Amino acid sequence: RIVLTYATPGQTPSDASLVTITLEESEQGTLLKLHHAFSSAKIRDHFVQGWRHQLALFSKAVSEELHAHVAERVDAYLRAWGDPDGKTRRSLLESCATPGIVFRDAFSATEGLDEMLANLEAVQVYMPGMTLARAGDVRLSHGTAVADWTASAADGSPRGKGTNVYDLSPDGVISRVVGFWGS
Numbered sequence: 426r427i428v429l430t431y432a433t434p435g436q437t438p439s440d441a442s443l444v445t446i447t448l449e450e451s452e453q454g455t456l457l458k459l460h461h462a463f464s465s466a467k468i469r470d471h472f473v474q475g476w477r478h479q480l481a482l483f484s485k486a487v488s489e490e491l492h493a494h495v496a497e498r499v500d501a502y503l504r505a506w507g508d509p510d511g512k513t514r515r516s517l518l519e520s521c522a523t524p525g526i527v528f529r530d531a532f533s534a535t536e537g538l539d540e541m542l543a544n545l546e547a548v549q550v551y552m553p554g555m556t557l558a559r560a561g562d563v564r565l566s567h568g569t570a571v572a573d574w575t576a577s578a579a580d581g582s583p584r585g586k587g588t589n590v591y592d593l594s595p596d597g598v599i600s601r602v603v604g605f606w607g608s
Contacts (some may be wrong), residue, residue, distance in 0.1 A: 426448075430442070446458070493531050494567055497521075498598060499563050504517055505518050518538060522600070526602070528601075529602070559573070560574055572589055579588050586607040587604055588604075
């Protein structure tokens with residue numbers, strides 16, 4: 426818990442306000458609670474958007490540091506889709522995703538690593554030789570990443586493209602993926 430007196434230039438000590446910041450552990454990581462006490466609601470309302478902006482900047486900075494390896498995680502996830510070896514697929518997914526990974530797209534809905542691996546085994550049966558690769562940069566904001574991908578046949582010819590949205594866990598790995606096939 427951090428408590429401080431807040432005053433802007435030109436304010437008298439009687440015009441100062443009290444800021445209380447509390448940090449708590451949660452399943453999603455650290456929860457920051459901010460309480461800024463003012464002598465009037467009118468003054469308080471003047472500061473609300475400023476705190477929203479500042480806390481968003483803090484959140485973004487922490488997220489970018491925590492998820493600095495997101496592109497590597499996304500690439501491992503996409504490689505798992507096309508690898509013909511079951512042990513390698515498992516190893517790739519374990520390196521980039523939580524054991525409870527959730528996946529949704531127009532053709533599947535899985536929960537957990539074993540269901541995801543069964544889905545990828547079906548990909549090998551019904552789309553042998555198909556590979557996925559990231560197309561462009563991974564975009565990251567506050568623990569959610571977005572990446573475009575391309576699907577190619579065994580001979581390298583294009584078979585599709587799409588976009589995945591990745592929710593990332595507090596320890597920096599993928600916890601949920603929603604996939605969208607493009608035209």
